[in-house]
Amino acid sequence: MSSLASLKNHQVRLAKRPVGLPTSDVWQFTEEAVADPGPGGIVVKTLALSIDPAMRGWMNEGKSYIPPVELGAVMRAGGIGRIVLSHNENYKEGDIVIGGLDVQEYSSFPEKSIKRSGVTKVDLRVGSETQWLNVLGMPGMTAYFGLMDIGQPNLTKAGETVVVSGAAGAVGQTVGQLAKIKGCRVVGIAGGPEKCNWVVNELGFDACIDYKTGSVKDGLKQHCPEGVDVYFDNVGGEILDTVLTRINKKARIIICGAISQYNNTTAVNGPKNYLSLLVNRARMEGMVVFDYADRYHLAVAEMAGYLKQGKMKSKEDVVSGIQKFPEALNMLFEGKNFGKLVLRVASE
Amino acid sequence: MSSLASLKNHQVRLAKRPVGLPTSDVWQFTEEAVADPGPGGIVVKTLALSIDPAMRGWMNEGKSYIPPVELGAVMRAGGIGRIVLSHNENYKEGDIVIGGLDVQEYSSFPEKSIKRSGVTKVDLRVGSETQWLNVLGMPGMTAYFGLMDIGQPNLTKAGETVVVSGAAGAVGQTVGQLAKIKGCRVVGIAGGPEKCNWVVNELGFDACIDYKTGSVKDGLKQHCPEGVDVYFDNVGGEILDTVLTRINKKARIIICGAISQYNNTTAVNGPKNYLSLLVNRARMEGMVVFDYADRYHLAVAEMAGYLKQGKMKSKEDVVSGIQKFPEALNMLFEGKNFGKLVLRVASE
Numbered sequence: 001m002s003s004l005a006s007l008k009n010h011q012v013r014l015a016k017r018p019v020g021l022p023t024s025d026v027w028q029f030t031e032e033a034v035a036d037p038g039p040g041g042i043v044v045k046t047l048a049l050s051i052d053p054a055m056r057g058w059m060n061e062g063k064s065y066i067p068p069v070e071l072g073a074v075m076r077a078g079g080i081g082r083i084v085l086s087h088n089e090n091y092k093e094g095d096i097v098i099g100g101l102d103v104q105e106y107s108s109f110p111e112k113s114i115k116r117s118g119v120t121k122v123d124l125r126v127g128s129e130t131q132w133l134n135v136l137g138m139p140g141m142t143a144y145f146g147l148m149d150i151g152q153p154n155l156t157k158a159g160e161t162v163v164v165s166g167a168a169g170a171v172g173q174t175v176g177q178l179a180k181i182k183g184c185r186v187v188g189i190a191g192g193p194e195k196c197n198w199v200v201n202e203l204g205f206d207a208c209i210d211y212k213t214g215s216v217k218d219g220l221k222q223h224c225p226e227g228v229d230v231y232f233d234n235v236g237g238e239i240l241d242t243v244l245t246r247i248n249k250k251a252r253i254i255i256c257g258a259i260s261q262y263n264n265t266t267a268v269n270g271p272k273n274y275l276s277l278l279v280n281r282a283r284m285e286g287m288v289v290f291d292y293a294d295r296y297h298l299a300v301a302e303m304a305g306y307l308k309q310g311k312m313k314s315k316e317d318v319v320s321g322i323q324k325f326p327e328a329l330n331m332l333f334e335g336k337n338f339g340k341l342v343l344r345v346a347s348e
Numbered sequence: 349m350s351s352l353a354s355l356k357n358h359q360v361r362l363a364k365r366p367v368g369l370p371t372s373d374v375w376q377f378t379e380e381a382v383a384d385p386g387p388g389g390i391v392v393k394t395l396a397l398s399i400d401p402a403m404r405g406w407m408n409e410g411k412s413y414i415p416p417v418e419l420g421a422v423m424r425a426g427g428i429g430r431i432v433l434s435h436n437e438n439y440k441e442g443d444i445v446i447g448g449l450d451v452q453e454y455s456s457f458p459e460k461s462i463k464r465s466g467v468t469k470v471d472l473r474v475g476s477e478t479q480w481l482n483v484l485g486m487p488g489m490t491a492y493f494g495l496m497d498i499g500q501p502n503l504t505k506a507g508e509t510v511v512v513s514g515a516a517g518a519v520g521q522t523v524g525q526l527a528k529i530k531g532c533r534v535v536g537i538a539g540g541p542e543k544c545n546w547v548v549n550e551l552g553f554d555a556c557i558d559y560k561t562g563s564v565k566d567g568l569k570q571h572c573p574e575g576v577d578v579y580f581d582n583v584g585g586e587i588l589d590t591v592l593t594r595i596n597k598k599a600r601i602i603i604c605g606a607i608s609q610y611n612n613t614t615a616v617n618g619p620k621n622y623l624s625l626l627v628n629r630a631r632m633e634g635m636v637v638f639d640y641a642d643r644y645h646l647a648v649a650e651m652a653g654y655l656k657q658g659k660m661k662s663k664e665d666v667v668s669g670i671q672k673f674p675e676a677l678n679m680l681f682e683g684k685n686f687g688k689l690v691l692r693v694a695s696e
Contacts, residue, residue: 064627241618257626258626261623268623269618269620270617270619270621271622274603274618274619275603275606275616278634279413279636280634281413281635281636282634283633284622284632285630286624286626286627286629286630286631287626288626
């Protein structure tokens with residue numbers, strides 16, 4: 001490679017904390033030289049970044065499952081990249097890795113931060129670059145462990161009903177397909193006929209409820225005649241409340257996210273039907289994918305098999321150019337993405 | 349006994365469905381002869397009735413874990429009584445039983461409804477009449493299985509912190525004492541200094557937060573310096589919301605009731621901090637005591653041992669006279685009872 005000094009690194013930094021939907025003044029674009037990672041370190045060129053609803057939470061001050069992004073810091077992200085410089089015998093130039101690359105063109109990792117940042121070599125014969133950010137990446141892992149470990153579909157009882165919101169999104173598409181593979185009846189909830197048709201016709205869900213044009217309550221009555229055994233919630237708000245009215249005894253609700261609430265400028269709307277948990281002896285449980293890191297390799301192997309066999313499909317919605325990061329992020333909250341949202345930063 | 353025909357049975361019936369706190373016109377007092385239970389049946393004279401928050405739910409129309417009390421029917425209740433007539437060789441006159449006696453002086457059980465109504469012989473040497481409605485009855489069973497099966501305090505990890513609301517109430521007092529016996533740190537939440545002092549000084553809780561005079565948030569900070577591992581919720585509303593801000597990773601919240609919400613005339617306040625479940629990978633789970641009926645005898649044996657050894661105390665708040673039922677019930681919702689609320693119907 002050319003020397004580090006000659007590389008310009010463009011970055012997107014958090015300039016101020018947003019109130020509600022992030023506005024353009026929240027972001028600062030900077031240009032810097034690429035830092036020398038020092039002995040044992042590596043430099044990764046960003047190929048593509050994963051754009052996730054969880055990013056909105058990282059921008060807020062206050063205690064959460066990971067510390068907030070500091071003001072002035074490069075925005076946190078996960079991504080896939082190519083090693084362009086290595087002082088470490090475990091990594092060689094040209095290796096493709098996923099990990100915490102942040103919203104910048106080059107990430108410089110001192111030796112001690114390589115593992116801490118989750119930098120892991122991946123094989124593009126197993127999945128494409130964007131699949132490694134989707135089914136084989138965080139969204140896929142979230143879907144897998146959320147459904148299997150928290151949702152615990154009863155695989156001995158034919159046809160437990162699994163409902164998933166954000167069904168055409170990154171996590172939802174994999175939750176639904178995996179639940180179908182495991183033998184469940186699967187009903188998605190998504191916004192608009194295009195997403196709903198895709199979920200049913202391409203991914204094989206049993207049904208999909210369009211929350212934008214119809215009543216979720218009526219849809220659940222129609223498509224979940226036996227009630228809901230597992231609800232994988234990515235959205236919170238009114239949809240969570242409605243599903244709570246249709247759960248079965250001993251139902252499991254996975255709280256994976258609440259995208260409808262992330263940009264609230266007032267308090268989150270709590271699920272006013274939560275006493276349905278009592279009546280139905282049901283459970284609502286949160287999950288954070290990082291807890292399952294030591295089992296990612298098992299889930300990746302299983303999902304890669306499904307991809308290869310054509311049992312699982314994946315859809316990515318790719319936006320190009322690091323300068324498009326702010327608008328790409330907001331697409332999530334406006335429901336504009338169709339499939340896993342990916343920001344393409346460099347083509348090679 | 350004297351003939352059935354000579355016995356007058358006074359009853360309290362549900363005349364209309366309440367809106368908010370039940371008003372006196374919700375109730376109808378009736379006087380009838382005692383029905384003949386027929387071959388194999390028994391007649392039980394009510395000694396005392398258990399007055400429970402759950403009763404409020406039974407008065408509402410709509411699907412719940414048991415059907416609502418029908419309009420015109422005798423109000424449902426659990427109680428303790430003495431068999432005054434038996435056509436069944438398994439029961440003899442003079443036997444003391446607990447079960448679904450309803451709000452009336454005599455309950456007549458045809459043979460086939462004896463078991464279905466949960467009629468079970470009890471031994472007054474094991475516990476007093478009112479203890480059989482408290483620690484050894486439904487509230488005690490609710491406390492036992494809610495804490496142990498749903499709360500699952502980690503007994504190998506010294507000093508997990510258990511918080512219980514309604515700490516001086518029927519369920520709360522037993523939850524806290526049982527958690528202490530199991531080795532947990534226990535913090536109660538109750539209304540007023542008298543209840544709080546009793547919970548700490550008599551029952552041995554580590555602390556009790558008075559929600560009427562102080563801040564629950566400050567109290568939790570002070571008394572749960574290591575956070576909250578198990579929260580046994582009897583009240584819902586703002587207290588649930590506040591506890592949600594102090595839970596630990598992998599915390600368990602038992603949804604046993606929501607007395608603060610039962611008389612709402614608008615929607616229940618959902619827990620607006622429920623996303624703390626996500627951040628903390630925590631769980632909120634409902635429980636209904638009837639699910640554990642096949643293990644009641646094990647819990648009763650264990651709790652009776654604690655009573656005998658003086659490790660567990662019980663407090664009952666006794667109101668006398670069946671005609672006092674309406675005001676006794678409302679005492680619960682106004683926080684006026686101190687200990688398990690019992691309606692004494694007959695002395696022998």
